[in-house]
Amino acid sequence: MKIKDLIDANLFTVLNQGKDVEQEITKPFCCDLLSICMSKTPKGAAWVTVMGNINTLAVLSLTDASCIILAENAVFDEPALEKAKSEGITVFRTELPVFESALAVYNLRND
Amino acid sequence: MKMDFMGVHHIMTDRITLNYEVSAEDFTRAGEASSDVKKKLKQMGVEPSTITKVAIAMYEGEINMVIHAQGGQINVVISPDEVLMKLADRGPGINDIEKAMEAGFSTAPDNIRALGFGAGMGLPNMKKYSDEMQIETEIGKGTTVTMKVFLS
């Protein structure tokens, strides 16, 4: 499954469409504590979190996650949105809780 | 030694030195030094698993300089055999290093925790993902963390 497939599925609101929508999504991954995310996020993961600040983007690029999904309608602050735009990172938002968000990605991937 | 690494030996005949200034409490730039080093290692064709080790260890150290100290300098030397990272801050120093190294121990205040930091996993991660780590600290003066990740 590619990022563009997740966009086309219309499961989540697209806050920012990144530059590489052809990138593969490997699996969903849920975590909010950045030290744990930093060492455990799988490459290419669709990272489900409620942390929407600039540090989320730093961790995404260091771990090579493919995109961010903000669950629980979590706030993505202005500096973070600007950085996502300038770096071309795809960010989604949904009112779904963390588990349901990840499950939606998982189900779509296994369709 | 892995085959894909042999090439790097040929490309990297010299050492590369990188210096970064880390400013205090500037979360908008936190992680930039680590990202830059990661990018350089990638360009050099260093093995992805080695890059991951450097990225994790250095990011945690960089974040600690921002949240626990008043910023400082990071000096990175990439040579054919290793990546040497020296993170020197002008912070309060670490009172009890043994305690600070414990998984889950953190003195991060609530406003910092609200950003996703303060899991108390930074120093344990640095220890785990680097091949050698040394901490020099003086109360009221600052802390210097030196880490090495071997490239073979």
Ligand SMILES: Nc1ncnc2c1ncn2[C@@H]1O[C@H](COP(=O)(O)OP(=O)(O)O)[C@@H](O)[C@H]1O
């Ligand atoms: N550079 C530093 N200067 C002063 N204190 C530090 C520094 N790095 C770590 N510490 C202390 O060690 C504790 C544990 O650090 P760490 O394992 O990275 O966890 P965290 O950063 O999540 O608190 C910190 O809460 C802090 O009290």
Ligand SMILES: [Mg+2]
């Ligand atoms: Mg830390």
